[in-house]
Amino acid sequence: MRFLISYFLLFPLVFFAQEDYPSKKTAIETLVKKGKEQQAIQKKKLRNFTYSFYEKSIISAHPDSINGTIDTLFKNKKHTKFTIDSSGFKFKNLLTKQHLYLLEKVSNVSVKNTNKKEEILGLKMAGLKQPIYELMGQEFIPFEWSKKHLKFLTFTIKNPLYFSKNKSYLLTIDPNFTSSIKLNFSSLKEQKNNTVSGYFLLDKETFGIQKSVFIIKGIINIRATTTYFCEKTQKIWLPKTQKLEVNKGVNKYNIAILGETIRFENNKNGNSEKYDYTQDLFFTLSRKYLDYTFLPSTTTQRYAIQIAKNAVTNNASFLRFFETDTIDSRVLNTYKSLDSLVTNERIEQKIYFGKKLINGQIPIGIFDIRARELLKYNNYEGFRMGLGLSTNEKLFHSFKLFGYGAYGTKDGVFKSQIGGSFRVSKNSDSWLTSSFTDDLTEFADITFLVDSKKYKLYDPRPFNISTFYNYQNYTFSYETKAIPTLETVLSLTKSRVNPLFEYTFIANGKPYKLYNLTLFNASFEWSPKSRFLQSPQQIIEVEKNYPKVIVQLTKSIPNILENELNFTKIDLRIQQETKFISGQKTTFLWQGGMSFGNTPLSHLYSVAPNNLDKIRLIQRVIFASKTAFETMYFNEFFSDKYAFFQLKHYFNKLMLAKNCKPTLVLGSKVAFGSLSNPELHQGLVFKTMEKGFFESGLELQNIFKGFGLSAYYRYGPYQLARFEDNLAVKISFTLNLGL
Structure with a gap:
């Protein structure tokens, strides 16, 4: 009886795919095979093409979900000493007006013999005067699905289409869908302390992916959704929209998003601690794709990613041209105001300082102190104390002077360097x-x-x-x-x-x-x-x-x-x-x-x-x-x-x-x-x-x-x-x- 029920539940799939599947397992394996074959075909057709996309990244919270009360925090067990915690009230008031962080960009992408080049035409980053260019090269959500491993944000997971036979995923076909084939998947074991689930919607004729949804749960929760449209001339399915949603998971952890560190913490001590605003935070990244063409690219762009000269100074109307949704008033206010956590927490200064320190420099005004020269020790010099300075970009962008002086307490000899650099290109x-x-x-x-x-x-x-x-x-x-x-x-x-x-x-x-x-x-x-x-x-x-x-x-x-x-x-x-x-x-x-x-x-x-x-x-x-x-x-x-x-x-x-x-x-x-x-x-x-x-x-x-x-x-x-x-x-x- 169980075999007959399974057979009749799979009958619509058998009819549309024109295959004779003897069992549910065989039907799934054949479906996965067809899906992989279609992705391989698409990969060959996508060796030379171009497209544009508009991307928006937001760090924010839903004001309605925030506890905006003013709490009393007691400092002792007798409740005779207390302070007033208005952080929840202030946080809700802030989020009612604006988002915490906002990044928008418009890019043209050209692919020539699978070699991808991206030119960023427009770029705006609210809360920071200087964009964090290191983040511009991060994908965060996959564009194509022909790879065995997929990366979402900072997590790499196995592709269900490639790991369906090695006990990594449980795959099932939803019999309630008639217009397309819904292939559900869920991980049988944790992948890097995360559980993975979701589904693919597959076209019945071409087996191309119409929609994909990935849900990753762990230290943070991720939901990634991609919708596709069928390009008639090439007969392939291409991304139309993508959305990545990230919020707090089940454990304490720090996660760096867009150059900031957001601390997801569990407030275990009740009202004895200040309001933890990060419990309400979320991060979303959305993309809209358009202007697909399948002519060989003529770009002479040298690097994988290039920022156009006027990208940062481009006016808001250029970006609004690519945004067809109803404009969120909080988006406009975010650009107008810097009264956010980025400013209050001195995030921009921390990022600038951190980038300098990684390169061995401590910025002070127009000078960088060369940290490697401050103090050293060896058997010959003893303690070597010195000072190294270099001018930075706040004085000149294309010229710098540098040098150091050092003295060894054991050998008693002064050492020094002096020099200059000029940028020729x-x-x-x-x-x-x-x-x-x-x-x-x-x-x-x-x-x-x-x-x-x-x-x-x-x-x-x-x-x-x-x-x-x-x-x-x-x-x-x-x-x-x-x-x-x-x-x-x-x-x-x-x-x-x-x-x-x-x-x-x-x-x-x-x-x-x-x-x-x-x-x-x-x-x-x-x-x-x-x-x-x-x-x-x-x-x-x-x-x-x-x-x-x-x-x-x-x-x-x-x-x-x-x-x-x-x-x-x-x-x-x-x-x-x-x-x-x-x-x-x-x-x-x-x-x-x-x-x-x-x-x-x-x-x-x-x-x-x-x-x-x-x-x-x-x-x-x-x-x-x-x-x-x-x-x-x-x-x-x-x-x-x-x-x-x-x-x-x-x-x-x-x-x-x-x-x-x-x-x-x-x-x-x-x-x-x-x-x-x-x-x-x-x-x-x-x-x-x-x-x-x-x-x-x-x-x-x-x-x-x-x-x-x-x-x-x-x-x-x-x-x-x-x-x-x-x-x-x-x-x-x-x-x-x-x-």
């Missing part, structure tokens, strides 16, 4: 820079020019290094992003190198204790899968993807500017990161280099050691490094050819306590190296590592306030006799700006 963010530097650096340090500009809150390795050399550099450099996925730095440097310990280099039978070098450097970072945005101020990587490849060539120039040594270096680094649907990820790093000619030890490779030559384990507890060998001692190995491999797997956060959510990381590292003619380098006792250096361990990152612990063990051919000497325990730190 805004379109490619190209700069010419010249500088003079008199400072110290680590022997055999591996530095990539395109990577050295990136700020590190702390660099633990120099803390305990004693092998430095003084250099006096005159540098002239050119950096550009003229090729969209390629960052280029070219430099010419004249250096006077003076080792600050007993070291002599023998070259062509002549000893060198101090030497002059003239070096040409060409450094390139290639990010083939990242997406870049050309803003009015700079080129921004709005979607960081892997692999990332760095290639660098260093060549000394004979008989130019007193150069005394002739050598060539080639360096390569490849980074890969794979993220899993569970939220875990695996990172891979391969790095190698080789040097030819008369290369002094100062410019060879030490392969990043980070361990102290101390007897007791507790004496070697220092800060961990992201890519260094934690069990390799400083100055233990040197090479003129090396290869380094690192593999790490990051598990999901461990919810140990409210303020203790560490991330477990398993890591393994190996390096091989060799050195030709080690007898030419006199004054240091060191080894080479032809047999391979191995270490593995685990890390607990961000145990409390960004601090964590790591432990690595050394094994293999260069393992030491004592167990304790092979073990390294380090302190780690993860920066969290809390924006």
Whole structure:
């Protein structure tokens, strides 16, 4: 009887699809197959086309849902001390007049051989004087459904059309729909602590998607709806409207939306706490698509996303032309007034400060203080105190002066730098820079020019290094992003190198204790899968993807500017990161280099050691490094050819306590190296590592306030006799700006 009921319930589907399904399961599998086939057909037809869309993002709340009473908050159990909480009343009054945040934009999109380019024609952001350009590259809701994984806001989930057979989803056909086929789906297990459900409406003839609804419930709730229309000439279904709705979920959590941090909290203490306005907040993003054409694009746009010159200054009537709904009076008031949480919470200032700090700068008026110069420590200088300044865009957009001064308490020597940069092209963010530097650096340090500009809150390795050399550099450099996925730095440097310990280099039978070098450097970072945005101020990587490849060539120039040594270096680094649907990820790093000619030890490779030559384990507890060998001692190995491999797997956060959510990381590292003619380098006792250096361990990152612990063990051919000497325990730190 059950089989007969199932058969007759499926009869309409059997009739319209003209297939003979023996069972409900077979009918669903066939339907899913047809749906996937249709998406594959559409993907082929959508290799070359263009369209426009209008987008509006709102952070707000429904005034009717807000408790607008004025409460009395008692400060003691006897209720003799109290304060008046009017925050709920003020919040409701504010939301009756306006929204908290509003972003509108109009874009043209062109796709050529699946290569997507977006030009933002109009852009308005209420509550912020300067738009957050980094957000312009975020999709938030999928445009097409031919991918195995779909991303909504910050969550990536499995596509039900591709994971119907591996027990990820339960699929059912709704027999009550006659005009189209309604395919319901619900996740059988949580995906990254979220449950997923929803449905597709499929056309009976083409099996194209007419409508899709995704409901994600967890720490926040998401509802994503897309409606489609049938394009008659191509016979495909294309998005017509999209809407993403986000509100509070079931747990405490912080979620960053459009550059702001909205704290979704449960008010568990009744009237003893102030009114939690965030419990009523919601975020909506809506899009309307139009002007689809299927002619090959003729755009010459260089970057994936480009903001038109007059996009920010475009008048409101241009955007209103794309908005056909009834205009919400609160929308108009939002633009007129800055009396919102963005202003009250100083969100704009926090965003500006945070973006500067990520790049190692602390903005004060027209100057940026270079945070990396403030305080350092190493064995040679002791405590190094300094001040670095750079002019910022508030003074000049296309020119900056920079420099620093520093003093070591142990060596008693003053170090300094002075220089200037001039932007020669805004379109490619190209700069010419010249500088003079008199400072110290680590022997055999591996530095990539395109990577050295990136700020590190702390660099633990120099803390305990004693092998430095003084250099006096005159540098002239050119950096550009003229090729969209390629960052280029070219430099010419004249250096006077003076080792600050007993070291002599023998070259062509002549000893060198101090030497002059003239070096040409060409450094390139290639990010083939990242997406870049050309803003009015700079080129921004709005979607960081892997692999990332760095290639660098260093060549000394004979008989130019007193150069005394002739050598060539080639360096390569490849980074890969794979993220899993569970939220875990695996990172891979391969790095190698080789040097030819008369290369002094100062410019060879030490392969990043980070361990102290101390007897007791507790004496070697220092800060961990992201890519260094934690069990390799400083100055233990040197090479003129090396290869380094690192593999790490990051598990999901461990919810140990409210303020203790560490991330477990398993890591393994190996390096091989060799050195030709080690007898030419006199004054240091060191080894080479032809047999391979191995270490593995685990890390607990961000145990409390960004601090964590790591432990690595050394094994293999260069393992030491004592167990304790092979073990390294380090302190780690993860920066969290809390924006």
